[in-house]
Structures are given as structure tokens and as C-alpha cells.
Amino acid sequence: MKTGHDVLELSAVLPVVVVDDAADAVPLAKALVAGGIRAIELTLRTPAGLAAIERVATEVPDIVVGAGTVVTPEQARQAADAGSAFLVTPGCTDRLLEAVSSTGLPFLPGVSTVSEAMRAAEHGITALKFFPAEASGGVAYLKALAGPLPGLRFCPTGGISPENAPKYLALSTVGCVGGSWLTPADAVTAGDFGRIEQLAREAAALR
Numbered sequence: 001m002k003t004g005h006d007v008l009e010l011s012a013v014l015p016v017v018v019v020d021d022a023a024d025a026v027p028l029a030k031a032l033v034a035g036g037i038r039a040i041e042l043t044l045r046t047p048a049g050l051a052a053i054e055r056v057a058t059e060v061p062d063i064v065v066g067a068g069t070v071v072t073p074e075q076a077r078q079a080a081d082a083g084s085a086f087l088v089t090p091g092c093t094d095r096l097l098e099a100v101s102s103t104g105l106p107f108l109p110g111v112s113t114v115s116e117a118m119r120a121a122e123h124g125i126t127a128l129k130f131f132p133a134e135a136s137g138g139v140a141y142l143k144a145l146a147g148p149l150p151g152l153r154f155c156p157t158g159g160i161s162p163e164n165a166p167k168y169l170a171l172s173t174v175g176c177v178g179g180s181w182l183t184p185a186d187a188v189t190a191g192d193f194g195r196i197e198q199l200a201r202e203a204a205a206l207r
């Protein structure tokens with residue numbers, strides 16, 4: 001993988017995952033693989049995030065692991081050192097863009113406005129996360145963006161569900177969608193990886 005466009009092609013659905021215990025990440029990633037999902041975005045929302053990335057990167061070779069919720073330059077460097085194959089940020093500042101770029105990893109910076117998308121494009125970044133997708137205008141907003149900015153492609157995330165995902169995936173400007181619905185917190189806490197495998201199987205069949 002070289003650029004964010006390669007990240008968009010990994011999987012129709014990119015699971016956005018929060019773990020409180022890094023040990024849960026390995027069986028969780030294996031359940032996703034068993035359900036047909038080959039990419040995972042492990043967020044840095046919890047202190048377990050970095051260790052979870054490290055463990056999945058070494059113990060689950062069948063899945064491509066990236067870091068999500070990268071909001072500081074230091075996190076970008078730590079996520080790269082932990083073995084992330086890509087980085088995802090909820091928004092982008094100049095400092096953060098510079099830090100994620102300097103890791104050499106492919107990345108998807110988050111945008112939610114026309115000007116943010118144009119600013120990213122000025123930096124040559126044309127694969128973006130659209131966040132928070134539903135709250136920012138959803139499918140209609142993305143369709144409207146494609147008029148003036150036809151060269152951009154997106155991973156809409158935030159409020160995506162099995163019900164609305166097909167509408168996003170039908171857009172030519174959408175490479176994949178992101179969402180947390182495949183790995184519900186109660187299933188992770190209960191160690192119900194069978195349920196996660198089933199949710200992954202249904203998500204993998206969405207496109």
C-alpha cells in the first residue's frame with residue numbers, strides 16, 4: 001500500500017474498533033477475518049490502542065491493521081512504531097498532516113467541509129475520511145461535493161449502519177465505509193467473538 005487510495009480498496013467496510021484490553025484485539029481480529037473482513041482500524045481512544053495494534057500486527061497476518069483516532073503528531077509516530085499499516089484521523093490540522101505524512105504510511109485524513117476537502121487536495125491528498133458522515137449531510141452531501149470536486153474519494157464514517165451503508169457504497173466517490181457496528185462494546189466485553197464474526201459476514205456481503 002502506498003496511498004490512502006489503497007486503504008479505500010482494502011475492504012468495503014472498515015471496522016472502527018475500540019478495545020479496553022489489548023488482549024481482546026487478537027480474537028476480535030480473527031473473528032473479523034473469519035467473517036470475511038481483511039482490514040481493521042484500531043482506535044487510539046483507549047490506552048490499550050497502541051498495544052492492540054502491535055499485537056494484531058504480529059499475531060494476525062491475515063488482516064491489515066491501521067490506527068484510528070490519530071489526533072496528535074506524537075500519536076502518529078507511536079502508531080507507526082506499533083506496526084500500523086495505515087493511519088486515520090478524524091479531522092486534519094497542518095501539524096497533524098505533516099506528522100502523518102512524515103511516517104511514510106498511507107493515511108486518510110478526516111474532513112467534513114468543502115474547504116477542508118479543498119485544503120487536503122491542495123496538499124495532494126485526494127483519499128479522505130468523511131466524518132461525521134451522517135451528521136454532516138450524509139449521501140446527499142457527498143453527491144453535492146462530487147460536482148465541484150470530482151477527483152476526491154472518501155471513506156464515510158460516523159452514523160453508518162448496515163441499513164444506510166449500501167447507499168454510500170453505491171456512490172462512485174466512496175471507496176469504503178467505516179463503522180463501529182461490527183464490534184459492539186458489549187460483545188467485546190463479553191468475549192462474544194461469534195457475534196462479531198456474524199456481523200463481519202453480513203458487512204462483507206454489503207458489496
Ligand SMILES: O=C(O)C(=O)C[C@H](O)[C@H](O)COP(=O)(O)O
Nearest residue numbers: 016068069090157158159179180
Ligand atoms: O474515533 C475516530 O477517529 C472517529 O473519527 C470516530 C469514529 O470513526 C466514529 O465514532 C465511528 O462512528 P460510528 O460507527 O458511528 O460509531
